Amino acid sequence: MTPLRSNRSFVIREGRFTAAQKKALAEYWPRYGIPESTSKIEFDRFFLKKQPLVMDVGFGNGDSLLSLAQQREDLNFIGVEVYRPGIGNVLRKLDALNINNVRIVNNDVNPLLEFNVDADFLRGILVWFPDPWPKKRHHKRRLVQKEFLQLAINALQTQGVLHLASDWYPYIESMRASAAQCEQLVPVELHKNPLNLQRPLTRFEQRGLRLGHKVTDLLYQVNK
Ligand SMILES: C[S@@+](CC[C@H](N)C(=O)[O-])C[C@H]1O[C@@H](n2cnc3c(N)ncnc32)[C@H](O)[C@@H]1O
Numbered sequence: 001m002t003p004l005r006s007n008r009s010f011v012i013r014e015g016r017f018t019a020a021q022k023k024a025l026a027e028y029w030p031r032y033g034i035p036e037s038t039s040k041i042e043f044d045r046f047f048l049k050k051q052p053l054v055m056d057v058g059f060g061n062g063d064s065l066l067s068l069a070q071q072r073e074d075l076n077f078i079g080v081e082v083y084r085p086g087i088g089n090v091l092r093k094l095d096a097l098n099i100n101n102v103r104i105v106n107n108d109v110n111p112l113l114e115f116n117v118d119a120d121f122l123r124g125i126l127v128w129f130p131d132p133w134p135k136k137r138h139h140k141r142r143l144v145q146k147e148f149l150q151l152a153i154n155a156l157q158t159q160g161v162l163h164l165a166s167d168w169y170p171y172i173e174s175m176r177a178s179a180a181q182c183e184q185l186v187p188v189e190l191h192k193n194p195l196n197l198q199r200p201l202t203r204f205e206q207r208g209l210r211l212g213h214k215v216t217d218l219l220y221q222v223n224k
Contacts, residue, residue: 010082060083065102068200069099134170169216
């Protein structure tokens, strides 16, 4: 199968992979990890309780994912990340905090949504502070583009929510323009979030705020 896009939205960084993160990856992956698959993944079977599924794409070090999972025990969270030190960090804390409503996929979200999921299985997708790729020649590497939005629409149930956030305003403008090309995405005001989900302050948001950047959230509901 040929993937929809060839420009990766990430670079593999494993420079600061601590011994504790490596140990956590080896020890807790069997409990919290969803193994790579060449076919469709039945996500419900990896969770203790069947509940609506929300995907956190590119959770980084995962602290906001953990706080969200504790805030909303009525939802199941699938964290998707390619950064293995971040996965190690999350696995260690999932165990220490005894959190049961999070499972982790170590993969690029694009092929995952393109080849390994059924349509209409998600209640929400969160893409918080995706890498901004500010240089013009790198814009093609940005994750949130029309191809990704179409995969997201396919995976979301009707009335499902797509929540985007960034501190890089030119990226927000391009996300808005791409979403405007998808007629199934209906903009929703943040305070009317149908998921009623409060975005915790994320690590990259804190960095953006320190640099004096303005943070913008974009919320869409899928109308199929
Ligand atoms: C700037 S960080 C933001 C992390 C976190 N959401 C936060 O706000 O602190 C973006 C993350 O997205 C991950 N990422 C980028 N492209 C991805 C992809 N195609 N699939 C999965 N993760 C991706 C990167 O590895 C990185 O950890």
